[in-house]
Amino acid sequence: MNSVSIKKTANGAEYLKSVQIGSDCLDVDQRGILTIGGVAADRLVAEFGSPLFVISESTVRQNFRAVRRAFSERWPAPVNVMYAIKANNNLAVRAIVSAEGGGGDCFGMGELYATFQGGADPALIAMNGSLKTAQEIDEAVRRGVTINIDAEDEIDKVCAAARKYGVRAKVMLRLKILNDYLRNVGSDYMGISDEAGIYDRIEAIKFGFGPDMAAALTRRLADLPELDHVGFHYHVGRYSLRKDVITELYSGFAQAVVRLHEQTGFWPRIVDIGGGIPRERDPESRQLALNQLKIDDYAETVCGALLSNLKTTGLPTPALWLEPGRYIIGNASVLLTTIGTIKRDLGRIWVNVDSSTNLLMRIDTSASRYHILPATGMTRSFKEPALIVGLTCIPSVFSANQSIPDLAAGDVLAILDTGMYSETTSTQFNGVPRPATVLVNDGDAELIKARETVEDVFRLHQIPERLRGE
Template sequence: MISTLGTPTHPEQTLSPNQSLRPLTSRINSRGHLEIGGCDVVELVRQFGSPLYILDEWTLRRACQLYRDTWARCYAGGSRVLYATKAWNCLAICALALQEGLGLDVASGGELYTALQAGAKGEDLYLHGNAKSLDELNLALETGCTLVVDSLYELQQVSALTTPARPARLLLRVNPGIDVHTHEYIRTGQTDSKFGIGRWQLPEVLDFLAAHPQLQCVGLHAHIGSQIFDLQGHRDLAGVLAQIWRQGLDRGLPLQELNVGGGLGIRYVKSDDPPSIPEWVETVATAVQQAFAQAGIPLPKVLCEPGRSVIGPAAVTAYTLGGQKRIPPSDDLPQGRTYITIDGGMSDNPRPITYQARYTALLANRPEAEATQRVTVAGKHCESGDVLLKDVLLPAPMAGEVLVVLATGAYNYSMASNYNRFPRPAAVLVNEGEAQLIVRRETYADLIRQDVLPERLLR
């Protein structure tokens, strides 16, 4: 069932979610505390502990609907939005995306299994990966999942697993040779990339597909990167894919679906200025329609696979503040530095230490207090690089207060680890004043559940 949202009740609910720093239901309640989804964040921490992932259902649904409805309005060839579950994959989020009529883009056997357990059917699922195992390929074939094939080697593997009675439905992932301005680790469309079939390889690959009809290549896929603000790369992509589409049609391939990837960025700090979800969809839809019209080819069904721009703005992470350490001014550090500790860090958010990612934070106890003190928020892990926020302005923070880091829905839970044997945090879904647990907090017992201790090592 596809749900709909009621009339917005808060000013920010009229924004595109990826352009808002806060979840769309955020407000200050009568106690002066930050409230999300009708739930007092300070009280959520008291009830569920911290660190705590807090996911606003309204914001998540709004992003899904903006993608879905804008495509339906402005593209004539038919469309489907696939939520890229690698951004955050768990049962509740997969089920919610399915409720909104989205399919699911999965990037491993584990993500595929989770999606299936959440109620997804084969026709809802697209499996990515540049090095899929035989077990993953077999699981995809058994469930009717569409394979997004990444290489000639993978095509050869799939061919050996299929028969005319057991064909494989697949998209061919091509590397468009388009570079974009984002962190080098999240560029995926440039020529020097581990992903996709290079254009110099295409003739051999297309000939292989034409010679193996049990490999039902129903379309093309390309993805140029993540956290992208510039729309030109997406315009260029449409023209490249139309050319490759023509080559596939000339070989008799049954092409129907064109997956243009995702990659739309979100606002992490005030200076970020991403296009809105409707602007992104309208740009891509126009580019595809123009490119295929110029090539004299009927319009394909278009798929896109947003992840960050769907889930990122919908969640925050709440921490409890600890002690402070003041570094006096020096020649190397003229202003000195004040460190304030939190009860989490790189194990629940590895993006700052991995990508030098920046975030915005506030105090849930006093979200409207004037930010007068420059602090560096340090995690509690045994790494000097475990710094979540460097030299940011906050109201003079006090131990025991709740620090909220905004826009942490994408790649925080999904990349979380047990480094230093930290249990991973809980997650709650908030909506209309109700908070529901969607991920339990790990315990110390969970940390050793997979450990095996040989008897000869016992004392």
């Protein structure tokens, strides 16, 4: 994998400069305090408490525009950039994407609700999922959402809802593409070696239809007047940063679309390529080094692979839908966390903070690695390595070898790139309430999600009367 190594730096300010990317809204003020969207970290913690998720509105907008520009410049038909709300479901973030003209990918009733609370245009929204209930399908059809069919029995449910509302429901089929090339290609994110390959992982995953079933269902959809079959969906997610792998994945999708046309006569008006766009600071690569595969390189690779195969038919180029989540929100969020105690023993240093890896679950589930800054001591010289650990009763290691300056209880650390799969996968382990979230922009900070209380953690619990004491 091409990457840029992280050089040894003297302090937090230098470290930030060495890993900073174009859409970051991070700086250091004259006091040596980290600022996010023009708001100092110490002010944010004083006003809103700690730990605290801080989202930069400007970064969200910049990232969305970068994706839209990169693909629109390379695709000769309309492009719909659809925010994958599973990455971060703050309603304010969805509202920002809606204001930018973005579509959306949603899963189930909860994400459908959140998507429309954020002002989304139903014509630009798709519903995914391998088990969609009749209620979810009914609501999606009622709202005019495109449904990506991922189970055969969904078809009857969509038809029933379409008849109920007197509409032709828009649908796509989700495809599963198996390519022998992938038998010897690994995944940094999945921790799969090249020798093991990702072929078996893709084959075993529950999503998508193989070629024979896809052809049969395409023929079936053509005979159903209640349904408007508009295209095909394909999502493999974040497997690799290698251009050859990306080329094979999307060439395989385009070739499958062409074969289905040859078998059924159907040609899509839309191809939905899902998400999985790698980022420059990419925690899921399991390393801190920067990724050199920029958004323009990625778009060039994907569009080239698709178009070179689709154009062989001489048929019109379909509209392109894509579902980025991590790329749009990843570096837009910073987790501020306050040091509670520092323990020195056995030649080690443990810096204990008031958050835990239950807020960044992919550290424990996928070995993701995050950059950590001394937010209230950015110009203090680094002196020694330490372990940054959380407060819960598991090891909760944010970093096992973090360079730190002189620190003390009350100092604030900043963990970068916490926008994706942090808040949406966080838990209340040990009964610890989850943090508040604020939105920053041009020096202003606004609360967009309130901090939980202990009472909130247990609000839905009930003790049967027979178990209550007299």
